[in-house]
Structure formats: structure tokens, C-alpha cells
Amino acid sequence: MTGNLFYFLTFLTLFAALGVVFSKNPVYSVLCLILTFFTLSGHYILLNAQFVAAVNIIVYAGAIMVLFLFVIMFLNLNQETEETQHKSTLMKVAGVISGGLLLVIMIAVLKDAELGAVDTANFNSQIGLVENLGQLLFTKYLLPFELVSVLFLSAMVGAVMLGKKETQQRHF
Amino acid sequence: MNEIPEVIRTIPLQYYLFFSSTLFVIGIIGVLTRRNAIVIFMCIELMLNAVNLLLTAFSAYRSDANGQVFVFFIMAVAAAEVCVGLAIIVMIYRNLRSTDINILSNLKW
Structure with missing residues (x-):
């Protein structure tokens, strides 16, 4: 199932x-x-x-x-x-072929990868729940978590800066 | 409560590797073949999601929560990246009246 x-x-x-x-x-x-x-x-x-x-x-x-x-x-x-912005067919075929070759290489490499068996003895199925991850996020990963907020603040400032109309900009 | 989820018992981890690789390659093909900047951006999101899925799969199979915390951080960075990137695309559109990346070749030579 x-x-x-x-x-x-x-x-x-x-x-x-x-x-x-x-x-x-x-x-x-x-x-x-x-x-x-x-x-x-x-x-x-x-x-x-x-x-x-x-x-x-x-x-x-x-x-x-x-x-x-x-x-x-x-x-x-x-x-x-x-439809007005068509890439040439040659470029499309080349893109698909190079992507397909990358896929072939990746599968050939990963086919024989040694991944290890699932540790059934001390397996914990509850690790993905909010309680466990929240605990980890606010203890071990507290500093990166706070830095993410600084990242968001700078992204917000950047988006506002970029979205602002410039004075000498061309108008259409 | 502590039993292993059925998908981990029945599906080998390698299937997730192949699936994520395929999703990643579809994203790469999109970046290589499309010319609309917004669609290229969506294909980058596709590649980020392939990586997220693989991190979650490894984390679930090894029952190690650190991988899922990393997925959370990747999602946060992706959200910030989309916010700035779309602002840049809107600005390009306001100046050039197009989102075609072939017009943006001023830095080429």
C-alpha cells in the first residue's frame, strides 16, 4: 500500500x-x-x-x-x-542531451553507493515531529536560527531597495 | 510508537537517490533550455526541492534529526533568495520591457 x-x-x-x-x-x-x-x-x-x-x-x-x-x-x-522568445532547437537539444548525460553519470555513480542498512535496534521514528525538531532548533541550532532572521531582514531591505522607483529611470 | 515507518521498510534508500537525481536533472534541463527568467527561477526552486527531499530521506532513514533542521534552513534561504530575485526580475522588466535572458548580454565580453 x-x-x-x-x-x-x-x-x-x-x-x-x-x-x-x-x-x-x-x-x-x-x-x-x-x-x-x-x-x-x-x-x-x-x-x-x-x-x-x-x-x-x-x-x-x-x-x-x-x-x-x-x-x-x-x-x-x-x-x-x-512565443516571441524562442531558443533555437539546437540549444534545446543540446540542453536536454547534457542534462540526460548528467543523469546517466549520477545514476551510474549512485547505483553502487554503500548506503548502510537501517539501524532497527535504536531507530527513533519520532525525530521528524515538531516537538523534537523545535527542541533541536532552539538549543543546538539557536545561533543559525537567529542569523536566519537577520538574513530575512536584509532580504526584505534588499527587495524594497530594488523595488523602489529610481528618479532617472526610463518610463514606459 | 517507535515502529519504523512502512516506507522505510519497503522502499530502499537508493530509490530516493534516483528520484532526487532525476528531479535535479529536470531542473537543470529547465535552466539550460528556457529563456524566460521567471521560469529559470522556478527550475532553480525545483533543484532546491530535490536536495531537500534527499536530505529528509537520509535523515529519516538514519533517524538523525540534524538533516531535517538543515532542510528548514535551506527553505529559509530559498525564501529570501526568491524575494530578492523576483525584485531584480521586476526591475529588469521595468527597464527593458522583457524578462528574456538573451537581452541581458551586456556583461558577455
Whole structure:
């Protein structure tokens, strides 16, 4: 049952990821990306990593996707603007071939990787829960956690600086 | 309460390796073949998510919580990166009336 769910979610994730890359309309790309994020959250739940699943939905599907959709609507991108900017077929074929070669190399390397067996004796299935991760985040990783807030502050200042209209800017 | 989740018992960790590699390569193909800056940005998000999934899978299989804390930090950095990157794309669009990356070749030679 869970195995079938894993294969189903994997198939759906890869299908949606291909949709992000190959759909002509950027709005469809964003919708496929949202589907990818939700299926990845399903994977996290299968792995009993509930905190990561919740954060994935809140941060990616909630915040980042709204930002992407907002920018696409704001810039009024659609299929017509997309069709005027075609890369040559040669470049597309070259990109796909080099990506495929990278995949072949990665699979050839990882096929024989020594991963070690699951330690059944002292396995703890509760590590992905909010309680455990919160404890770790506020004790061992307290300094990086606080530094992330500084990073967010600088990102916010940077976005406001970039979004501000400059005085000598060209107007359309 | 402490039983091993079924997916860890039935699915080998290597499947997650292959799956994440495939997702990562799809993101790379998107970056190489698309010309719209926003779509390239989405493909970068795809690659970040492939790495996140693999970190979570390793962390769950080894029952080591540190990997999932790292996933949390990667998500935080990705959110900051998207915020600044989209602001840059909007600024480029305001100046050039396009998000085509082939126009942005002033630094090429």
C-alpha cells in the first residue's frame, strides 16, 4: 500500500516537474510547480517528517508561489510573450542531451553507493515531529536560527531597495 | 510508537537517490533550455526541492534529526533568495520591457 503510494507520488512529482519545464505558458508552469510542492509534501509525510511537510506547504506553496504568481500577473506574461522568445532547437537539444548525460553519470555513480542498512535496534521514528525538531532548533541550532532572521531582514531591505522607483529611470 | 515507518521498510534508500537525481536533472534541463527568467527561477526552486527531499530521506532513514533542521534552513534561504530575485526580475522588466535572458548580454565580453 505505502509502496504503491510512493510510486504514485514519485510519478506525479516527476510529471509535474516536466510540466514546469515544458509548458509554454508561465502560469501553467507555476501551477505545475505548486503540484510538485504538494506531492513532495506527501513524500515528507510518508517519511514521517511532519514538520518539514508543514513548513514545505506553508513556505513554498503558501508564500513563494503567491510571489511567483503575483509577479507573473504583474508582468502580464502569457503564451504570446513566450512565443516571441524562442531558443533555437539546437540549444534545446543540446540542453536536454547534457542534462540526460548528467543523469546517466549520477545514476551510474549512485547505483553502487554503500548506503548502510537501517539501524532497527535504536531507530527513533519520532525525530521528524515538531516537538523534537523545535527542541533541536532552539538549543543546538539557536545561533543559525537567529542569523536566519537577520538574513530575512536584509532580504526584505534588499527587495524594497530594488523595488523602489529610481528618479532617472526610463518610463514606459 | 517507535515502529519504523512502512516506507522505510519497503522502499530502499537508493530509490530516493534516483528520484532526487532525476528531479535535479529536470531542473537543470529547465535552466539550460528556457529563456524566460521567471521560469529559470522556478527550475532553480525545483533543484532546491530535490536536495531537500534527499536530505529528509537520509535523515529519516538514519533517524538523525540534524538533516531535517538543515532542510528548514535551506527553505529559509530559498525564501529570501526568491524575494530578492523576483525584485531584480521586476526591475529588469521595468527597464527593458522583457524578462528574456538573451537581452541581458551586456556583461558577455
